[in-house]
Amino acid sequence: MMASYLNHFGLTHLPLGKSTTQLWDSKALSEMSTRFQWLLDSPGVGVLTGEPGVGKTAALRHLCQSLDPHQYQVIYHCETDFGRIDLYRQLAIDFGLEPVYRRAEMWRMLKQHIQNLHETQHRLPVWIIDEAQNLTTDFFRDFPSFINFAFDSKPLMTIWFVGHTSLESLLKRNVYSALHSRVQLFLKFEPLDDPDEFKKMIMLAFNNAGATSTMVTDTGLNLIRLASHGRFRQAGQIINVALQLGAKQNLNHLPDNLIEQSIKELQR
Numbered sequence: 025m026m027a028s029y030l031n032h033f034g035l036t037h038l039p040l041g042k043s044t045t046q047l048w049d050s051k052a053l054s055e056m057s058t059r060f061q062w063l064l065d066s067p068g069v070g071v072l073t074g075e076p077g078v079g080k081t082a083a084l085r086h087l088c089q090s091l092d093p094h095q096y097q098v099i100y101h102c103e104t105d106f107g108r109i110d111l112y113r114q115l116a117i118d119f120g121l122e123p124v125y126r127r128a129e130m131w132r133m134l135k136q137h138i139q140n141l142h143e144t145q146h147r148l149p150v151w152i153i154d155e156a157q158n159l160t161t162d163f164f165r166d167f168p169s170f171i172n173f174a175f176d177s178k179p180l181m182t183i184w185f186v187g188h189t190s191l192e193s194l195l196k197r198n199v200y201s202a203l204h205s206r207v208q209l210f211l212k213f214e215p216l217d218d219p220d221e222f223k224k225m226i227m228l229a230f231n232n233a234g235a236t237s238t239m240v241t242d243t244g245l246n247l248i249r250l251a252s253h254g255r256f257r258q259a260g261q262i263i264n265v266a267l268q269l270g271a272k273q274n275l276n277h278l279p280d281n282l283i284e285q286s287i288k289e290l291q292r
Contacts, residue, residue: 029271034236038267039229040260042082052213053083059209060087064096067148067179069171069206071156071195072186074213077257080186083213084152097147102154108163112170115151131170139173142180150182157187157194164195168202215254222249226259237277244283251287262286 030038056072063070074080081102088098099118101111112130113123119137124130141147153159173180185191189212195204216222223245230239240248240263252258266278266286275282 029268030233032271032274033239033267033276035230035233035267037233038260039226039233039235039263040256041264052216053086056083056211056213057087059211060084063182063184063208064091064148064150066208067182068208069183069185069203071192071207071210072184072213073189073191073210075189075215075255077252077255078213078215079256080213081154082256084184084186088150088152091150095147096150097141098150098152100152100154104153104155104158108160108166111153111159111163119149135170135173138180148180148182150184152184152186154186156185157191159185161199164200164203168206171206216256217249217254219246219249222254222259225256226263229260229263239277240283241280244278244280247280247283247287261290265289 027038030036059070072080072084088100091098097119099115101114103114104111109127109130112127112134116123116130116134119134121133121137124133138149141149171181171183185195192210192212194200195207216225223242226240226245226248227238248259248262251262262283263278263286266282269282269285269289270278273282
């Protein structure tokens, strides 16, 4: 059920929330789209890093929505604080398989299933592992062996490791050299600091959510940009609080003083 404060403003969902289906057109997103397609055409490992809240997951979610489910199977994992066997067990479940206890048996089962997807269904698994900076040492060290198919001659799976900026330097450690050598591309998302690009992002988010008029002034947009440091998630949080405050006051827009109040509420 749509929240009453969103209904008050005639919005179908929260701008910049998880229901956002369209993203702004930016150089970063355009590059991400190109690299994303390249890693589908030439399956392998990609690493996407950036500060928390800059829109890494939102960008991947947006790109995955356009994939043909008959050609690709997208699997998304974000619970990475557990042991390596737990991650493989969840992968098996998402493939519709019955997990087994031993890791060696689990690997054989998963690799056989992935090969079957390739050979019989011509379908490519796309495995997105979010919060990858939390993965265990054992997982990173094992992973090159897991993705070795037929003497490494068949790339049958696309994997995206998504995490904080520390992830790239983590993978450069000598202990992970086998995995680092298999990474086909590194991509970093930066906060959206450019005022014009930031305005496009916010206005598109409101339009996609059903707004029929301009709800935030240019000054208000700048307040959001500065307070959020150009970060997708934080900007969405500021807007969310402002919408709730505006609905309580029976407003039909978000004046600058309301944006300032929203920012103060989140700083408490």
